[in-house]
């Protein structure tokens with residue numbers, strides 16, 4: 001090897017980028033993640049609370065329908081609500097489900113034929129078609145129901161805070177994962193922000209700044225994700241969105257502008273076996289188990 005060659009090799013070695021240690025690499029990578037997290041069905045199991053709130057609200061909205069409804073029928077309704085939970089996108093729909101379940105059991109209170117021949121299975125499979133029909137047949141207004149549902153929860157919180165909080169639970173490990181998260185964490189939920197905030201504080205012992213909680217009224221989730229990715233301070237971060245509702249992830253996939261998001265369907269949340277199977281046919285969607293989710297956040 002000539003001296004010239006040796007000089008060339010030495011020079012090219014000098015140009016090699018400094019090699020990072022494994023811990024440095026990990027640090028860079030961990031600092032570079034942003035997680036947008038759904039709340040209900042990802043962090044918090046609120047099904048007991050939302051079903052009980054819905055029964056309370058339904059009694060206010062349609063008092064006469066509850067004449068002759070005993071506690072065992074109410075319990076049956078709350079039980080069925082756990083099965084139907086995967087169809088609920090926004091809280092007020094729980095009220096509609098409560099009334100529909102009541103009509104299934106008590107044909108005499110039906111004001112329309114919508115509940116005739118209906119089964120739990122059929123509600124589970126056709127909710128998106130059923131919902132606009134019953135809203136029209138029952139002459140209901142979405143905003144009024146959202147408002148009523150919010151007021152019933154507020155009232156429950158004000159009169160019996162520990163009872164209200166106790167009707168919710170965080171999925172095991174999620175509280176610690178949030179507390180020790182090294183990534184940027186945002187909550188993107190259709191729940192009203194003040195409820196998510198109260199539960200995070202009281203049950204998980206975590207305070208997430210209000211500007212990092214996008215709740216009901218902040219626009220569809222796809223728009224929130226666009227907003228998050230456009231923020232200058234998020235430039236260069238790897239983006240992750242964790243949801244338990246397949247329909248929401250499908251909406252994200254439809255948006256070419258959201259191509260950069262890594263999408264996850266949490267198996268532990270409110271989705272059906274059928275939806276989990278369907279999710280696996282989308283290459284964009286990663287199936288996630290609860291322990292892996294908690295590890296990822298930390």
Ligand SMILES: [Mg+2]
Pocket residue numbers: 038039040041042243244245269270
């Ligand atoms: Mg959810």
